[in-house]
Amino acid sequence: MSKVKEIDKLDRQILSILMQNAKKAYTEIAQQLFVSGGTIHVRMKKLEDAGIVKGYSLDIDHGKLGYDICAFLGIYLDKSSLYDDVSSELQKIPEIVAAHYTTGLYNIFATIICRDTDHLRDVLHDKIQKIAGIQRTETFISLEESINRPLFIEETEEDEGERERARGGERV
Helix, strand or coil, X not given: CHHHHHCCXXXXXXXXXXXXXXXXXXXXXXXXXXXXXXXXXHHHHHHHHCCCCCCCCCCCCHHHHCCCEEEEXXXXXXXXXXXXHHHHHHCCCCCEEEEEECCCCCCEEEEEEECCHHHHHHHHHHHHCCCCCEEEEEEEECCCCCCCCCCCXXXXXXXXXXXXXXXXXXXX
16 A cells, blocks of 8 residues: 555645546646646656556446446355456456455445346346356345445645645644
8 A cells, every 4th residue: 555655635636636527627727736737747647657547437327328227236156266257257247337356245246237127137147147156146226326426535644734834833
């Protein structure tokens, strides 16, 4: 986790702005943070090289595209050692949009997006449950997503100290 030490207050501010609106131009971010556009570009390159920024994506309303079912799938494996093989097979199924290796009841917890319940049944029966190493699955259909937001990146004690020094020793 040494990567956390490589970023400073400005990096966290840039990330916070882009997590709220990834389309925001570097020049706008620069104006907002009172730095040059080149500084933002260099900082983003550094964050990408460090693996902190892994990519860019769109947030899509799947329902408006005809995909009305979001389901969560708890997957039990025959043996934990089969995780890599099963994970590789799950990656081949386009309806699976996320999967996590977990502790607790399930070995893998996945998110599936489907058009309707018939489509979900087909994905479960014809694709997922035929993967060698999967013992059984448990499905949960989402009725409504109430929270989907980026992580708030907290200030560090160093940032608070910088702010205090900038204000002449006054705590904010």
